[in-house]
Amino acid sequence: MAYIIGMVSQKGGVGKSTLARLMVREFVAGEMTAKIADLDTQQQTCTYWAGRRAEEQIAPEIQVQSFASVKSALSEAARFDAFVLDGKPNASDQTLEIAKAADLVVIPTGQTVDDLHPGVVLAHSLRKKGIGAERIAFALFKTTGSDRETEAAKAYLAEAGYCVLEGAVPVSTAYGSASDGGKALTETSFRSLNKKASVLAQSVIDRIVELSEREVA
Known part of the structure; x- marks a missing residue:
């Protein structure tokens, strides 16, 4: 049975697809089989990156494959061993499908209120539709340092009631x-940047x- 991770967001450009690529790269580097299901059939960000x-x-x-629906993915x-669902931004019906199927729903966000608020609104909406808060986690992206x-x-x-993953x-x-060249966040030319991304990836896995x-318990 695969670990299923759903990458969702209320807005574009927050790092959702970038995080999907990071996670699958780390799973595969750890000798696990993994794949990204690229559910944004218009942008196909992960597909073109692959x-x-x-x-x-x-x-x-x-491995990355474009799918027209969550069901087909x-x-x-x-x-x-691990399967990452990379959804469309602002796709409420699809987002809920992803959340229902996922063992863990990850919402990437920046650190300003303009980024944080939409993410929390999304998380709250998922909770109202039956997704447990423990299955939702936030990842900090594009931070200022x-x-x-x-x-x-x-x-x-x-304070909003959600888990915040380690690392940023x-x-x-x-x-x-690195992304332009088909690499993941742990494959830059800078060890310190690779380590920062690795901490976040490990937190998702943990x-x-x-x-x-x-x-199981």
């Missing part, structure tokens, strides 16, 4: 360059394992 990665012959190889999930601002963002999310991905042109163990 094409750039294949052209550059970057290892490990990452899930038909593939049992073949993998200010400890004060990061802690303020974490406090905002904690700061704004950096090196991350953008959270989903924790939730799975709770279910």
Whole structure:
């Protein structure tokens, strides 16, 4: 049975697809089978990224496939150890489908209230539709590097009742360059940036394992 991770957002450009790529790369690097289901059939951000990665012959190889529906994507999930559903932004019906199917729903967000508020609104709407708060986690993306601002963002999310994953991905042109070249966030030319991304990825893994163990117990 695959770990299913849903990447969702209320707005575009917050790092959802970037995080999906990071997670699958880390799973595969850890010798697990993993795949991204790219559910944004218009943008196909992950699909095009995988094409750039294949052209550059970057290892490990990452499997990405575009799907028109969550149902069709899930038909593939049992073949993998981990399966990441990368949804459309602002897609309420699809977002709920993803959340219902996922073991963990991850909402990437920046650290300003303009970013945090829409994410919390999305999380609250999922809870009202039956998704447990323990299955929702926030990932901090495009942070400024200010400890004060990061802690303020974490406090905002904690007060709203949600888990905040460890680590934060700061704004950096090196991350953008890596992505343009078909690389994940842990594959930049800078060890410190790779480590920051690795901490976040490990936190996602730790959270989903924790939730799975709770279910077994």
